[in-house]
Amino acid sequence: MSGLSRRRPDRLAARRAADLGKRVEYLAFGLAGEAYAVPIALVAEILKPLPITHVPRAPHVVVGLMTVRGRLITVIDLRRRLRLPETPIDPRSRILIADTGEEQIGLLVDEVMQVYRLAEAEIESAQVLGGDQQAYLAGIGRPEGALLILLDLRPLLET
Amino acid sequence: MSDTGGGSGKGDASVEKAREDFLSEAQELVDGLSRDLLLLDQQSRHGESDPDLVKDVFRAVHTLKGLSGLFGAVRMAAVSHELEEALDDLRLGRLELGVRVMDLLFRAVELYGLLLLAEKGHGPEPTKDVEALLLGLGQLTHQGEQGPQNQLAQYEIDSSVLGVLTEYEEHRLRTNIKSGVSLYRIRVQFSLSTIDTALDELKAAARPHGEIITYLPSDAGSDADTIALEILMASHAEVETLRAALTGLSLTIEPVKRRGAGRSSAPVPPPKGPPSRLALGELDDADVAQWPGDPARQDALAPLPSPAAGANPPPTVPPAAGADAAGANRDLSLRSVSQTVRVDIRKLDNLMNVVGELAMARAALGRLTDRVRSQPGLRPLGIELHRLQRTFDRHLTQMQNGILEVRMVPLGQVFEKLARVVRQISRENDKEVNLVITGAETEIDKLIVEELSDPLMHMMRNAIDHGIESRDERHLVGKPVVGTIALNAFQKGNHVLIEVEDDGMGMSPAVLVDTAIRRGLVSPAEAADLSPRDIYNLVFLPGFTTKDTATDLSGRGVGMDVVKTNIAKLGGVVDISSEVGIGTKITITLPITLAIISVLGVEVAGRSFAVPLANVEEAIVLDEALVRNFDGREALTQRGTTLPICRLARLFDLSAEAGADTRRRDTRACVVIAAVGNRRLGFVVDRLIGQQDIVIKALGKSLKGVKGFAGATELGDQRVRLVLDVAALIEEVLATDKERIGLKEGAVAR
Numbered sequence: 001m002s003g004l005s006r007r008r009p010d011r012l013a014a015r016r017a018a019d020l021g022k023r024v025e026y027l028a029f030g031l032a033g034e035a036y037a038v039p040i041a042l043v044a045e046i047l048k049p050l051p052i053t054h055v056p057r058a059p060h061v062v063v064g065l066m067t068v069r070g071r072l073i074t075v076i077d078l079r080r081r082l083r084l085p086e087t088p089i090d091p092r093s094r095i096l097i098a099d100t101g102e103e104q105i106g107l108l109v110d111e112v113m114q115v116y117r118l119a120e121a122e123i124e125s126a127q128v129l130g131g132d133q134q135a136y137l138a139g140i141g142r143p144e145g146a147l148l149i150l151l152d153l154r155p156l157l158e159t
Numbered sequence: 160m161s162d163t164g165g166g167s168g169k170g171d172a173s174v175e176k177a178r179e180d181f182l183s184e185a186q187e188l189v190d191g192l193s194r195d196l197l198l199l200d201q202q203s204r205h206g207e208s209d210p211d212l213v214k215d216v217f218r219a220v221h222t223l224k225g226l227s228g229l230f231g232a233v234r235m236a237a238v239s240h241e242l243e244e245a246l247d248d249l250r251l252g253r254l255e256l257g258v259r260v261m262d263l264l265f266r267a268v269e270l271y272g273l274l275l276l277a278e279k280g281h282g283p284e285p286t287k288d289v290e291a292l293l294l295g296l297g298q299l300t301h302q303g304e305q306g307p308q309n310q311l312a313q314y315e316i317d318s319s320v321l322g323v324l325t326e327y328e329e330h331r332l333r334t335n336i337k338s339g340v341s342l343y344r345i346r347v348q349f350s351l352s353t354i355d356t357a358l359d360e361l362k363a364a365a366r367p368h369g370e371i372i373t374y375l376p377s378d379a380g381s382d383a384d385t386i387a388l389e390i391l392m393a394s395h396a397e398v399e400t401l402r403a404a405l406t407g408l409s410l411t412i413e414p415v416k417r418r419g420a421g422r423s424s425a426p427v428p429p430p431k432g433p434p435s436r437l438a439l440g441e442l443d444d445a446d447v448a449q450w451p452g453d454p455a456r457q458d459a460l461a462p463l464p465s466p467a468a469g470a471n472p473p474p475t476v477p478p479a480a481g482a483d484a485a486g487a488n489r490d491l492s493l494r495s496v497s498q499t500v501r502v503d504i505r506k507l508d509n510l511m512n513v514v515g516e517l518a519m520a521r522a523a524l525g526r527l528t529d530r531v532r533s534q535p536g537l538r539p540l541g542i543e544l545h546r547l548q549r550t551f552d553r554h555l556t557q558m559q560n561g562i563l564e565v566r567m568v569p570l571g572q573v574f575e576k577l578a579r580v581v582r583q584i585s586r587e588n589d590k591e592v593n594l595v596i597t598g599a600e601t602e603i604d605k606l607i608v609e610e611l612s613d614p615l616m617h618m619m620r621n622a623i624d625h626g627i628e629s630r631d632e633r634h635l636v637g638k639p640v641v642g643t644i645a646l647n648a649f650q651k652g653n654h655v656l657i658e659v660e661d662d663g664m665g666m667s668p669a670v671l672v673d674t675a676i677r678r679g680l681v682s683p684a685e686a687a688d689l690s691p692r693d694i695y696n697l698v699f700l701p702g703f704t705t706k707d708t709a710t711d712l713s714g715r716g717v718g719m720d721v722v723k724t725n726i727a728k729l730g731g732v733v734d735i736s737s738e739v740g741i742g743t744k745i746t747i748t749l750p751i752t753l754a755i756i757s758v759l760g761v762e763v764a765g766r767s768f769a770v771p772l773a774n775v776e777e778a779i780v781l782d783e784a785l786v787r788n789f790d791g792r793e794a795l796t797q798r799g800t801t802l803p804i805c806r807l808a809r810l811f812d813l814s815a816e817a818g819a820d821t822r823r824r825d826t827r828a829c830v831v832i833a834a835v836g837n838r839r840l841g842f843v844v845d846r847l848i849g850q851q852d853i854v855i856k857a858l859g860k861s862l863k864g865v866k867g868f869a870g871a872t873e874l875g876d877q878r879v880r881l882v883l884d885v886a887a888l889i890e891e892v893l894a895t896d897k898e899r900i901g902l903k904e905g906a907v908a909r
Contacts, residue, residue: 050877051877051878051879053766053871053878053879053880053881054766055862055865055868055881056811056812056813056867056881057811057812057865057866057867058862058865059864059865062861062862064879065858065862065871065879065881066877066879067873067877067879071512071856072856072857072858072859072871072873072879073859074858074859074861074862076861102860103859103860103861104859105859105861157861
């Protein structure tokens with residue numbers, strides 16, 4: 001016990017240093033007028049919409065298949081996944097190629113905005129919204145003035 | 160490329176790599192061991208054993224011991240050690256090669272398989288089996304070499320020669336003398352510069368006629384550039400025959416005289432007698448008599464050809480012929496090992512993908528070229544481009560074929576395992592069965608080979624358990640007591656056919672129908688409508704078995720339906736024909752490769768799909784007037800049989816896209832008739848697009864719940880076309896039959 005308390009000031013200091021130095025980069029994108037973001041480390045590529053082939057019988061969230069340099073990629077419509085109203089693909093639409101570890105999946109978004117470097121202090125837990133939150137809500141990012149809904153890709157892409 | 164996955168640390172990777180190499184090398188050795196043992200088993204049944212073969216087996220085990228020790232595979236090392244001891248005794252004649260020893264050796268091979276699996280982390284350590292085998296090996300009683308103790312003395316062999324013979328050479332000498340062949344002394348002079356090849360030549364030439372026991376340098380006639388050898392050889396041939404065989408080599412041959420038979424001549428370094436080749440020669444004759452069809456036997460016994468087509472036989476070995484073929488080929492296979500490269504199949508898949516991408520680039524290049532050529536001002540440039548494109552085309556095709564070829568492995572890889580299984584099952588069943596293999600060299604995609612062993616194993620079990628009659632029964636009906644299962648493989652166009660044919664009791668249609676009714680798989684009314692072909696296909700129904708009690712081998716009602724499913728998964732088809740009292744033949748038809756397949760492009764509601772041509776029987780124009788509706792399902796009458804049809808647009812819930820389809824309303828729809836196994840179904844499509852060879856790619860995990868598609872392929876313009884999983888779709892569409900069966904089965908059970 002005494003050991004722990006003695007060390008606590010050090011740890012706080014270290015954390016403050018980390019807050020200043022080590023930040024995580026998030027890629028922000030728009031969906032139905034809101035700004036969402038995922039860690040940019042998980043995004044392998046950002047592509048303009050390519051021809052997408054509809055897959056009969058696929059789950060509703062699946063837009064279809066496309067190929068990127070010979071690789072088959074399943075494209076998911078994030079609007080459908082988040083139960084947001086649908087809009088047709090337009091020139092600002094982008095497909096983020098996300099690496100889930102198991103496969104690369106394309107995420108269809110309305111537009112790509114910018115990269116934010118978020119310190120831990122700038123991230124609020126999703127709990128602030130109260131109640132039972134969806135597992136894919138990783139938190140709320142609050143870079144100066146803006147508000148980002150941070151997504152956790154793994155639960156988002158499950159099922 | 161967008162590869163983002165990083166590898167593990169360099170050190171780990173190299174250790175991991177070395178370990179993988181060890182495992183695959185060990186696997187290769189075990190496979191070779193299994194091959195040699197089967198050969199040895201054949202020989203031992205005739206009371207013979209080829210000493211070279213025993214030596215090969217010994218060497219393989221010795222290498223395994225070293226390897227496993229190096230990689231800390233303790234159990235494998237322990238097994239190898241004991242096995243090595245036993246084989247050493249066998250080699251030196253201290254142990255007799257009998258059924259018991261063969262059983263132990265075969266068990267050791269099985270055990271190696273389990274141990275390797277365990278090493279790969281795919282199975283439990285077979286601790287008990289190891290102990291049992293070690294115990295069994297320990298209990299082998301050694302017999303002393305008896306008999307020709309004095310016989311050696313009967314020959315005029317110089318004691319100085321006898322003194323330097325190794326234990327092995329002495330054993331061979333005794334064995335040869337015991338079998339009563341003649342000993343010859345050959346004196347030959349070699350130039351020092353060419354002695355290696357010259358000696359090989361001599362050995363090769365002598366081999367068909369006997370066994371070289373030893374060769375020793377002799378003083379007589381040696382000078383600075385040459386060396387004289389005294390060779391002791393055992394042969395059943397006359398001295399003239401030997402001289403004729405070895406003609407062209409500067410040597411002298413004289414028989415070694417028996418003491419007392421003539422005058423005792425000067426002691427000469429004696430060649431020692433080799434009767435073992437005689438043994439092999441006799442065996443071959445016997446074999447030919449027993450195994451119908453000489454080529455069959457050759458195929459079964461000959462080692463596999465190396466996948467490397469360029470593995471030429473060493474120049475010093477003359478084309479092996481006749482009795483010696485097996486021996487000479489074994490040398491060949493030993494040598495080719497070093498010319499073989501082991502490659503992870505995934506690396507080949509990657510290469511395949513790259514080639515696929517190049518093919519896309521080629522298509523784009525073609526379109527570009529056409530555009531350039533159509534512009535009057537750019538003609539010269541267009542022509543040049545066109546030429547370049549053709550060259551690119553040609554080389555790409557070569558590359559594609561080259562990679563496909565590399566993926567090909569001989570079916571012999573599975574067939575060997577089967578030979579072992581057949582031996583085991585027939586022994587357990589107390590039936591005698593000869594497995595006659597032809598076409599083991601037929602090549603097929605590596606991935607297919609791996610998926611084949613289970614289905615083929617089931618078929619072998621069935622053939623032995625249900626097909627081949629007991630000895631007494633066979634005797635009663637005047638069949639040879641030893642049953643025969645023929646395993647034939649051959650290529651036919653773009654397909655490989657594998658036939659399993661037994662000369663057993665065959666299947667009686669009446670019994671099959673009766674059984675199916677009894678098991679509630681069909682109703683008596685349905686049974687009355689079955690065609691002869693349908694009746695044989697009853698065995699593919701889940702739950703079908705004619706045996707009332709399940710044995711270890713079969714009769715559990717799983718088996719043939721699994722066979723069918725597995726083969727269908729590979730895009731293959733299974734057919735059965737049978738005649739009561741004569742036997743049963745099951746034919747599997749498989750595509751040669753999975754990676755590149757030929758497909759038929761079809762269009763449905765403005766979208767295109769690909770149907771693997773392997774599953775397509777034919778395509779016909781749909782005449783709506785002929786469509787009949789049964790019970791909510793549609794069918795056509797085609798050549799006197801009923802063909803159920805399924806409208807793809809409806810199945811996939813596709814509504815015609817505006818514009819895309821209406822223009823073609825006037826054209827008539829087509830029916831693509833697909834068959835998998837014994838089931839046929841017509842897919843109704845809007846139009847046919849044409850035939851194409853495509854590289855098929857698997858769908859990602861996120862789509863694994865979507866049934867009905869085998870994968871997708873990329874068209875030249877970056878578009879994706881889905882490839883239908885015909886087997887799954889047929890299964891699904893015709894499922895109601897099965898559901899009915901399932902319900903009935905449930906009702907019976909209750």
